[in-house]
Amino acid sequence: MEINIDIIKNKLVESRLKVTPQRMAILEAIYSLDNHPIADDIIDYIKIKHPNIATGTVYKVLGVLIENKIINKVNTERGVSRYDGIMDSHHHLYCSKSDLIKDYFDEELDKILKNYFEKKKIPDFNIESIAIQLKGRFNE
Amino acid sequence: MEINIDIIKNKLVESRLKVTPQRMAILEAIYSLDNHPIADDIIDYIKIKHPNIATGTVYKVLGVLIENKIINKVNTERGVSRYDGIMDSHHHLYCSKSDLIKDYFDEELDKILKNYFEKKKIPDFNIESIAIQLKGRFNE
DNA sequence: ACTTAAATAAGAATTATTCTCTTTTAAGAG
DNA sequence: CTCTTAAAAGAGAATAATTCTTATTTAAGT
Structure with a gap:
């Protein structure tokens, strides 16, 4: 950076x-x-x-x-x-074996989610932000 | 429950x-x-x-x-x-004004995400689970 | 009922974070 | 460039959540 x-x-x-x-x-x-x-x-x-x-x-x-x-x-x-320190919209990849957390940027995914929740409203809830936590393993 | x-x-x-x-x-x-x-x-x-x-x-x-x-x-x-106490796959709605957290079940969304990440692999990362945190406001 | 590994109680210890109070300093005014 | 002052930093005590330690108790199989 x-x-x-x-x-x-x-x-x-x-x-x-x-x-x-x-x-x-x-x-x-x-x-x-x-x-x-x-x-x-x-x-x-x-x-x-x-x-x-x-x-x-x-x-x-x-x-x-x-x-x-x-x-x-x-x-x-x-x-x-x-x-x-990164303020652009992004999600996080959490390592399930260590304390590693990586940033994950994916505009396509953001678009899909935005779209999805514009159609499918959640009753009595107004979404302000969507954060995805992907847990998994990094290949060394 | x-x-x-x-x-x-x-x-x-x-x-x-x-x-x-x-x-x-x-x-x-x-x-x-x-x-x-x-x-x-x-x-x-x-x-x-x-x-x-x-x-x-x-x-x-x-x-x-x-x-x-x-x-x-x-x-x-x-x-x-x-x-x-709920172990079925679900996500969470976080209230941005209070400490309320509600469970959010959405099989359609889960399918979309599963599908999306089967096509679009993340380099050097194997997904084990996907958790979505929706932050927003509950109506009254 | 007996045995024993596992679970609980009690409270000290630890860890991360916040708070309080005093001293120092950044930055605008003259 | 110095003066002023509100804001920031320092020092360390206080707090909150959680973990750890050791002694005692208990669940559940023999």
């Missing part, structure tokens, strides 16, 4: 958020780390350049970034939150 | 699990409580008849029931685990 400092900075500025070293570092960590890091992965990654960052700050910043739709939270079986 | 003691007992016997009052009570709670209870809901429900049940026991039993495919765990945004 592009780890351009200016692009990261821009994301903060666009949301009228103060640009702080901590926020920059956390965003950079999310974009650099693959596999949808948990807070602790981000903290470990950041500690190299920012040894004094407080755990609470990381959680606070993650919350702010989510509120401002700069990142997403991904639910997992284990209950630990994982974070995703 | 049917809250038949013999049916509950059978689920344990079929899995070669010892039939204990605690396990019976926990299963009964899951079938009786609606809206995919969290562990605490189950504990509260059970405490009326079993005031001495230990919290750890409830978590342990829930784990055993999941391992034996008698119940399922449902992921939530908040990270707190919720439990589902």
Whole structure:
């Protein structure tokens, strides 16, 4: 993924958020780390350049970034939150044997689903978003 | 849902699990409580008849029931685990304003998805299960 | 009724996350 | 460029959900 400092900075500025070293570092960590890091992965990654960052700050910043739709939270079986820097509509592939989670983009599928639910309404329920979790195994 | 003691007992016997009052009570709670209870809901429900049940026991039993495919765990945004006694293939409707989660059965949709992924293989990934999370609002 | 592996109770321990309060800082105003 | 101030970060205590440990009890087969 592009780890351009200016692009990261821009994301903060666009949301009228103060640009702080901590926020920059956390965003950079999310974009650099693959596999949808948990807070602790981000903290470990950041500690190299920012040894004094407080755990609470990381959680606070993650919350702010989510509120401002700069990142997403991904639910997992284990209950630990994982974070995703990609905001384009996509689904997730969960490995049933490891903690690997991959993004899955499929516009054709999105179209099929959109279409399907436009025809087949669910009684008393208005759909706002559709997320698919595909669980399975990756070939090494 | 049917809250038949013999049916509950059978689920344990079929899995070669010892039939204990605690396990019976926990299963009964899951079938009786609606809206995919969290562990605490189950504990509260059970405490009326079993005031001495230990919290750890409830978590342990829930784990055993999941391992034996008698119940399922449902992921939530908040990270707190919720439990589902329905094992037939189904999806979930998540309310975006409350903690309501409803089961959603749709064989037609399942067929469409099965078909779709039989044609369109995902590179290096073998699908084991497909779960759809529909987030939206319930009418009143 | 006896035996024993399995299950439960009790509560300590752990883990992830949030909260509180103090200090520091980004960024706009002058 | 300095001043001001609201916002952000630091530090660590607090909380919540869940897991773990050890002793005690019990289900169910002999």
